[in-house]
Amino acid sequence: MNFVHRWNGEYFGWFHDDALYTKDGRHVGSRRQNDVFGLDGRYLGEVKNHRLITRIGKVGSSDIRGVPMLRTVGTTVNPMNERPLDLPDGFHEFPPPGSF
Incomplete structure (x- = not known):
């Protein structure tokens, strides 16, 4: 499990293998290399410097659809938010x- 934050420093959730989960345990997407796609195949963003961010030029692109996984229990570890980046x-x- 690798915890992940948004660019503004907010704790988002975690990656388990290449599946992206929100902090409350919902499976919302999958990572393909550094790009992150929603379960509907729509581009959501990418992992850059261990944070989630969206490249404007890729919005609207898509990949194969994902299969939703069962909801997991949110972690008892709730990492603190990190310093926001420009x-x-x-x-x-x-x-x-x-x-x-």
Whole structure:
């Protein structure tokens, strides 16, 4: 299990293998190399410097659809938020966990 944060420092959830889970245990996507796709195959963002961020130029792209996995129990470990980083040009924030 690898904990992951959004670019603004907010704790998002974790990766288990290549499956992305929100902090409350919902399976919302999968990682293919550094790109993250939703269960509907829609591009959500990517992993950059161990954080989630969305490249504007890739919004609208897609990959194969994923198969939703069973909801898992959220972790009892709730990592603290990290220091926010300035968004680089051509990127915007990865969607928050509550938007899925």
